[in-house]
Amino acid sequence: xxxxxxxxxxxxxxxxxxxxxxxxxxxxxxxxxxxxxxxxxxxxxxxxxxxxxxxxxxxxxxxxxxxxxxxxxxxxxxxxxxxxxxxxxxxxxxxxxxxxxxxxxxxxxxxxxxxxxxxxxxxxxxxxxxxxxxxxxxxxxxxxxxxxxxxxxxxxxxxxxxxxxxxxxxxxxxxxxxxxxxxxxxxxxxxxxxxxxxxxxxxxxxxxxxxxxxxxxxxxxxxxxxxxxxxxxxxxxxxxxxxxxxxxxxxxxxxxxxxxxxxxxxxxxxxxxxxxxxxxxxxxxxxxxxxxxxxxxxxxxxxxxxxxxxxxxxxxxxxxxxxxxxxxxxxxxxxxxxxxxxxxxxxxxxxxxxxxxxxxxxxxxxxxxxxxxxxxxxxxxxxxxxxxxxxxxxxxxxxxxxxxxxxxxxxxxxxxxxxxxxxxxxxxxxxxxxxxxxxxxxxxxxxxxxxxxxxxxxxxxxxxxxxxxxxxxxxxxxxxxxxxxxxxxxxxxxxxxxxxxxxxxxxxxxxxxxxxxxxxxxxxxxxxxxxxxxxxxxxxxxxxxxxxxxxxxxxxxxxxxxxxxxxxxxxx
Amino acid sequence: xxxxxxxxxxxxxxxxxxxxxxxxxxxxxxxxxxxxxxxxxxxxxxxxxxxxxxxxxxxxxxxxxxxxxxxxxxxxxxxxxxxxxxxxxxxxx
Numbered sequence: 001x002x003x004x005x006x007x008x009x010x011x012x013x014x015x016x017x018x019x020x021x022x023x024x025x026x027x028x029x030x031x032x033x034x035x036x037x038x039x040x041x042x043x044x045x046x047x048x049x050x051x052x053x054x055x056x057x058x059x060x061x062x063x064x065x066x067x068x069x070x071x072x073x074x075x076x077x078x079x080x081x082x083x084x085x086x087x088x089x090x091x092x093x094x095x096x097x098x099x100x101x102x103x104x105x106x107x108x109x110x111x112x113x114x115x116x117x118x119x120x121x122x123x124x125x126x127x128x129x130x131x132x133x134x135x136x137x138x139x140x141x142x143x144x145x146x147x148x149x150x151x152x153x154x155x156x157x158x159x160x161x162x163x164x165x166x167x168x169x170x171x172x173x174x175x176x177x178x179x180x181x182x183x184x185x186x187x188x189x190x191x192x193x194x195x196x197x198x199x200x201x202x203x204x205x206x207x208x209x210x211x212x213x214x215x216x217x218x219x220x221x222x223x224x225x226x227x228x229x230x231x232x233x234x235x236x237x238x239x240x241x242x243x244x245x246x247x248x249x250x251x252x253x254x255x256x257x258x259x260x261x262x263x264x265x266x267x268x269x270x271x272x273x274x275x276x277x278x279x280x281x282x283x284x285x286x287x288x289x290x291x292x293x294x295x296x297x298x299x300x301x302x303x304x305x306x307x308x309x310x311x312x313x314x315x316x317x318x319x320x321x322x323x324x325x326x327x328x329x330x331x332x333x334x335x336x337x338x339x340x341x342x343x344x345x346x347x348x349x350x351x352x353x354x355x356x357x358x359x360x361x362x363x364x365x366x367x368x369x370x371x372x373x374x375x376x377x378x379x380x381x382x383x384x385x386x387x388x389x390x391x392x393x394x395x396x397x398x399x400x401x402x403x404x405x406x407x408x409x410x411x412x413x414x415x416x417x418x419x420x421x422x423x424x425x426x427x428x429x430x431x432x433x434x435x436x437x438x439x440x441x442x443x444x445x446x447x448x449x450x451x452x453x454x455x456x457x458x459x460x461x462x463x464x465x466x467x468x469x470x471x472x473x474x475x476x477x478x479x480x481x482x483x484x485x486x487x488x489x490x491x492x493x494x495x496x497x498x499x500x501x502x503x504x505x506x507x508x509x510x511x512x513x514x515x516x517x518x519x520x521x522x523x524x525x526x527x528x529x530x531x532x533x534x535x536x537x538x539x540x541x542x543x544x545x546x547x548x549x550x551x552x553x554x555x556x557x558x559x560x561x562x563x564x565x566x567x568x569x570x571x572x
Numbered sequence: 573x574x575x576x577x578x579x580x581x582x583x584x585x586x587x588x589x590x591x592x593x594x595x596x597x598x599x600x601x602x603x604x605x606x607x608x609x610x611x612x613x614x615x616x617x618x619x620x621x622x623x624x625x626x627x628x629x630x631x632x633x634x635x636x637x638x639x640x641x642x643x644x645x646x647x648x649x650x651x652x653x654x655x656x657x658x659x660x661x662x663x664x665x
Contacts, residue, residue, distance in 0.1 A: 131589070131592060134589065134592060135600065139645045142588075159645065192645060193585075193648050194584075194585065194645045194646055194647050194648045195645045316643075317642070318636070318640055318643055321635070321636075
């Protein structure tokens with residue numbers, strides 16, 4: 001074993017650098033694309049990337065890079081890979097790590113670190129990245145020996161993409177990547193004695209749930225992102241159809257069950273449909289598959305599904321009973337559990353009366369919005385309906401967080417899995433646009449539409465440079481209401497219309513902004529313009545930004561106010 | 573608020589930063605550590621035995637703590653051992 005510390009291996013030398021070992025290890029995992037931003041501590045890695053065939057997407061901010069990697073992971077099912085430098089580079093990815101861990105997205109993030117001998121000395125661009133990111137990652141590693149590199153990379157990809165997916169960070173001191181060695185065992189075995197997860201459910205748990213399904217007369221299925229992570233949409237559909245089970249989706253679960261299916265009741269929760277929320281409230285058996293009973297879904301826990309037996313299927317045992325007491329736990333992968341349930345369940349009780357009852361809720365209380373065209377301009381919900389009308393079911397839709405996100409969840413009809421990319425748990429402004437970049441490079445043939453608000457877009461719009469550079473045909477639909485809409489809505493509802501800092505006095509001209517990046521920009525202010533411009537531009541082979549000036553005071557309804565139960569919706 | 577004293581025992585990797593990860597889980601739930609020992613295992617120097625004592629609000633919270641500890645990749649095994657007589661050479665019992 002011979003280890004030297006030089007900046008790069010000399011030509012013809014049998015020595016290899018830590019950075020070269022790293023890049024080979026990344027390629028070995030089947031990844032040929034990384035999102036990143038260079039800097040001092042990762043110079044050896046970028047030097048190795050320069051020599052290897054890895055496609056590098058140069059974001060204009062590390063937050064843009066990691067959100068793009070999240071979008072890539074969500075639509076491709078493969079881990080998104082990020083490289084950021086030490087110190088500020090690493091701290092700039094923390095929001096994305098937190099976003100990915102709460103929404104269970106597989107990422108492998110490599111951060112540069114100062115040289116091992118100066119770690120702990122407050123060196124230039126040093127940050128305690130392991131300490132900072134421990135609560136925001138499924139696991140993190142700091143490599144202290146070049147010989148550990150291949151094994152750590154393999155473990156990082158394995159942990160990120162198995163069990164409940166999540167982000168893994170590998171912190172790489174500069175001297176480790178610059179070091180040279182003539183002997184590294186690159187096929188090193190993984191050593192993760194503390195990492196375990198259950199894919200196949202226990203027979204006893206499945207049997208108890210099957211019995212409950214056969215007995216239930218008012219059952220409802222709640223489908224979450226776990227169904228998507230497990231590629232279990234087809235199994236979910238056959239299960240629901242076999243037993244005539246009505247289906248409610250979480251925000252992140254949209255697309256796991258076709259929106260046009262007669263058994264689909266829509267999204268549940270704070271801005272869910274009346275039928276979905278009443279189905280949960282009145283059910284006698286709630287079967288949660290791969291959702292974590294988030295507070296935006298449950299409303300007041302004291303009033304949540306009060307008459308129901310609660311079944312919870314999840315690959316993460318720590319989710320069972322975390323928020324809602326569970327009568328019928330099933331630990332396992334959603335696909336494995338649904339497959340087993342499809343095998344063992346027999347004839348269930350007749351649900352005709354229950355389904356007719358829910359259908360009456362659906363027809364009596366559909367989603368609706370005010371649209372007085374003579375009065376105050378373009379309804380934002382109308383814009384979403386046009387996007388839905390002019391795109392096919394293979395289109396990827398991304399959003400930030402806020403009103404535009406809820407209107408998209410309500411009015412865009414998701415028919416297929418893995419076409420919906422949104423920031424659910426963390427609610428990250430600035431997520432949607434860079435996520436669209438990641439989705440587009442993962443699926444170059446698919447149409448990709450980023451629906452964003454004027455507030456969130458201004459947090460990461462520097463990534464317009466990437467869109468232009470790569471000529472990505474993303475359509476950016478800005479629902480521009482000149483306000484931080486959801487903040488303003490809550491101030492209207494709960495703070496007596498004191499609009500503190502939610503209506504900025506200035507905003508840029510988004511059309512000119514797009515044009516300054518060499519991107520086509522369009523502005524629409526009426527229904528007619530919105531209809532025409534969206535129809536005309538959605539299939540443009542180049543990027544287009546559509547600045548939609550919509551009603552400032554439009555609110556998202558229906559709504560479950562904070563502290564209320566799902567059966568206490570307003571605005572139905 | 574009524575508090576329950578619980579004792580949690582875990583086998584952990586003998587790595588830097590493991591204790592921080594364990595402490596993060598308690599800190600996130602605003603739980604203080606009242607007693608703590610970590611000792612490397614005699615039979616395997618890559619592992620250590622961790623025993624900690626904390627006050628929880630109820631058994632549900634204690635169960636959740638154990639599940640959160642178990643999610644840590646550096647935690648090999650973990651259990652609430654309040655009801656058991658600990659056999660350890662660590663020594664606070």
